[in-house]
Amino acid sequence: MRGQESDKRLGAAELGRELGDRATLVQFSTAFCAPCRATRRVLGEVARMVPGVAHIEIDAEDRLALVRELDVRKxxxxLVLDAEGRIVRRATGQPRTADVVAALGDAW
Structure with a gap:
């Protein structure tokens, strides 16, 4: 997962759910995306393993304004958010569990 720090903050108003106490994994998906299903499993597993981490999945087709605002292209x-909702890491494609856990270090 590559770094991409941002001053923009995301919260429940934009994401539809409360942030995790320590970090939030935000996943943009589409209905027919096979890697999205695998990513959902990986991020869900990490969120269950690591206390204070939430996983929020967003249907990109339903949230086009947010997709454009955040420049989501695939x-x-x-996105890995810190406790304040700042984007500290960003990646595309299916992540490995170890990479997600390592990326959470940037959120703390």
Missing amino acids: TPTV
Whole structure:
């Protein structure tokens, strides 16, 4: 997962759910995206393993304004947010569990 720090903050108003206490994994997906299903499993597993981490999946087709605002160009795209909702990491494609866990270090 590559770094992409941002001053923009995302919260429940934009994401539709509350942020995790320590970090949030935001996944942009589409209905027919096979890597999105695998990414959902990986991020869900990490969120269950690591206390204070939430996983929020967003249907990119339903949230086009947010997709454009965040310059999401393909699915899956994963954003790692810190506790304040700042984007600290961004990646496209199916992540490996170890990479997601490592990326969470940037959120703390």
